[in-house]
Amino acid sequence: MGVHHGHILRILRDEGPQSRADLSRRSKLSATTLTHVTAALLRDGSILEGDTSLPNGVVGRPAQAVKLAPDARSVAGVHIGAGNVQVAITDLLARPKATAAFAFDTEAADPDEIVGQVSRTVTELAAEVQVETSRLLGVGIGVPGPVDPARRTALASINVGWRNVPLADKLEDALRLPTTVEHNVSAMALAESHYGIGKNVPALLYIYLRTGLGAGLMVDGAPFRPGGHGAVELGHIQIVAEGKRCACGNVGCLETFVCERALMDAAGLKGAAPDNLLARVEQNTAAWDVVVRHLTTALASAVNILSPDLIVFGGHLGDAPQSLFERLERDLPLRIMPHMRDILSIRRATFGAQSGAIGGAAVALDQFFYSGALH
Ligand SMILES: [Zn+2]
Incomplete structure (x- = not known):
């Protein structure tokens, strides 16, 4: 039933x-x-x-x-990024009722401490919106890197230094709420597909640029997860044969050119990355040209393999200067299959800075409400 x-x-x-x-x-x-x-x-x-x-x-x-009745129940969404966590309580349409964020040190990221702080934050936010924590439908957590097919364990979150962390079990112990773990960019793609710009789009590719460059693919409203793992490793398409060593072990990956560290260097910046990072890189014409050319090459490969109707840009790409979209509109059609030229569009993410936590909420909603799991 x-x-x-x-x-x-x-x-x-x-x-x-x-x-x-x-x-x-x-x-x-x-x-x-x-x-x-x-x-x-x-x-x-x-x-x-x-x-x-x-x-x-x-x-x-x-x-x-x-x-x-969108207000009838709520879920909690959690996004674990490199050095920061976002938490949101949302309604049944993934609209945030309350949000919070906290930072952590990636050099000493103890999963138990982070789970404890997530648990306290969810409880505080639930109190803020006057919902009993036990009345939440469940929790969805987006993590960097792939997850196991049962979506309970973060398999390899390189930027946080975690391997095989059973996050769902840990958070269920702390909060007594059903919990699902998802690759974080797949979670953001899910949210755009059901509640954002990607409604009714057959194939949606979400590309998220922060510390690294991640991607998630939705096909007919469901995350595409070959092997059950969920991540589409666009950042590790090899762009140049002789290049810098990448965190994945290969050399010359897209992520060695298009990641926060490389872009901060290109813009001559130090400290925390600004929201307008790509606009700052654009001021260095030669560096910007390299970034745009390599991104175009990787996108052309992704489009030719995956045939997405819509590409959604999130993170720093969501804040990119308009000139990036204009360059892609000019250069990408020449490098993709002719039938895709009329189909493909590229848009900024709907949910901006809240994309991660809303992605987590979308995962919880899919698992514990729209699957009928509670009925
Ligand atoms: Zn790589």
Whole structure:
């Protein structure tokens, strides 16, 4: 039965309020099954009825519509980056109700300490929005690097120095809430696909530039995770045969040119990376040209292999100067398959600085609500 509940909730999330007749048609469930499912969802408050706000353009006497009740429940989303953690409590449409962030030292990143601080932060934020922590549906955590197929363990977070950390078990022990771990850029891609700029986009490639360059791919609304691991390693496409040694062991990877450290050097900056990092690099014309050329080469390979309809830029790429988009619009079509030239678009991420935590929330929502796992 749970699967049907999730299916109905997803339709209401993605297509808005509608009559039971429309729901039956879209879900291909019998009227009897649908009646049982909607009755259970009404009882637990996940959906509401009696609202006649049918979609625009529908005329005649409105049938009694049912719709999602986005405020009915909440989830916690967590993003673990290199040296910082973001936490958000969101509603059922991944809209933040409260957010917080804290920093940690990547040289001494003890998972137990970080889990303890995440747990305290979730509890504080839940109190702030007057939700009992035990009433949260669950927690989604985005981590740098790949995760195990069961999505409970961070397998290799190079920038944080973690290997095989069972984060879901640790946080479940601390918070007593069901928890899922996801590769952090896949989580951001999931959020854009269901709640942001990527709704109804068949294939979405999210590219996130911070300390490193990560990517996540969504296909038909689900993360693409070959081998179960979730990461698309765009940053480790080799750009030059003779180049700097990369953290992955290879030489000349895209990430040796397009990562915070290389870009800070190119811009002649020290200290913490500014939000307008790419605009600062652009002022050094020669360095900027190298960055744009190598990024274009890697994007062309990614487009030719993955055929994304939409590429979403997050992190520093989300804050990139408009000139980057103009250069890509000029140079990329020449290097991709002709049929992709009309299909592909490149956009900035919807959720800006909150992308990571909203990504975590999207993971929790998918796992514990829209899958019907709670029903
Ligand atoms: Zn590499």
